[in-house]
Amino acid sequence: MKIIDAFGMQCPKPLVLAKKEIDGGCRELAVQVDNETAVKNLTRLGSKTGLAVSTDVIEGGWLVSFSEGDGAAVPVEAPAPAAASACAVGGGCGYAVFVGKDHVGEGDGELGYNLMKMALYTLSESDEVPASLLFMNSGVKLVAGGEQQIIDSVNTLIEKGTEVLVCGTCLDFYGLKEQLAVGEVSNMYDILERMHEAAKVITL
Numbered sequence: 001m002k003i004i005d006a007f008g009m010q011c012p013k014p015l016v017l018a019k020k021e022i023d024g025g026c027r028e029l030a031v032q033v034d035n036e037t038a039v040k041n042l043t044r045l046g047s048k049t050g051l052a053v054s055t056d057v058i059e060g061g062w063l064v065s066f067s068e069g070d071g072a073a074v075p076v077e078a079p080a081p082a083a084a085s086a087c088a089v090g091g092g093c094g095y096a097v098f099v100g101k102d103h104v105g106e107g108d109g110e111l112g113y114n115l116m117k118m119a120l121y122t123l124s125e126s127d128e129v130p131a132s133l134l135f136m137n138s139g140v141k142l143v144a145g146g147e148q149q150i151i152d153s154v155n156t157l158i159e160k161g162t163e164v165l166v167c168g169t170c171l172d173f174y175g176l177k178e179q180l181a182v183g184e185v186s187n188m189y190d191i192l193e194r195m196h197e198a199a200k201v202i203t204l
Contacts (some may be wrong), residue, residue: 001028006038007060010169012189013046014038018066019189022049027068034061037168041187094131096198097123099139116142118150119204124156130202132194133157135183136167143183144176154182164192165191 002021006014014033021029022045024173031042039055042064046053051066103112104119120142123129133154135143142150143166165186171177177185195201 001030001065002026004029004031006031006033008034009038012041012187014191015041015187017065018042018045020053022066027051027066031064031066031067032058032061033064036062037185037187038174039064040185041168041190044190045073094198095200095202096132096134096194097130097132098134098136098195098201098203099142100137100203102138102141116204117147117153120150120153121155124153124160129160131160131161131163131198133162133164133183134191134194135165135170137170138174140166140176140180141171141174143181144171144174144179147182151181155185158182163194165194167191 003019004014004021006017009017014031015038018031027157031038033039033042034141039062043053044056046066049066051068054065054067056065058064067083099116103109103118104115105112123133143154143164154164156164164183166183167175168185171185
């Protein structure tokens with residue numbers, strides 16, 4: 001079994017190293033990590049690739065092991081609403097919305113924040129919701145704050161089939177991981193993958 005020492009590495013590096021080995025044909029692999037975000041992301045990788053995943057506590061962190069699927073692991077596809085599943089001729093399906101800050105435009109901060117609330121609400125009321133809603137940098141504050149209208153809008157999008165990914169590194173930077181109210185803690189690799197898969201990406 002190949003063992004990758006990813007101690008001290010922040011996501012998505014452990015994920016990228018593991019995926020490189022799996023894509024290369026490795027089916028017996030273990031990754032040593034020292035943060036829970038990496039454990040969650042590696043476990044999700046196992047599900048997507050059909051490999052069985054087990055996690056053991058070791059000195060200084062965790063050992064995440066991959067092996068040939070035994071029926072416990074089922075490949076998982078990102079959910080996509082029917083309205084957003086149409087694929088473009090040149091490649092890509094649906095559209096993704098990237099939220100890299102907690103306001104729209106530049107100028108008055110309060111106005112920008114209110115415009116962002118309005119934008120998320122408008123998206124949630126649309127008949128063609130995005131396949132992915134991606135939060136990064138100060139944008140993560142929107143889904144880890146106390147603004148109920150924003151939380152409700154994002155929950156409505158999830159109910160309609162939108163996948164909501166939230167940058168874990170950004171949540172850690174702002175000390176907001178425990179306050180995350182909606183969405184799935186994710187990483188740069190998965191967020192960029194969703195942008196690549198989309199027929200178009202809208203940036204708010």
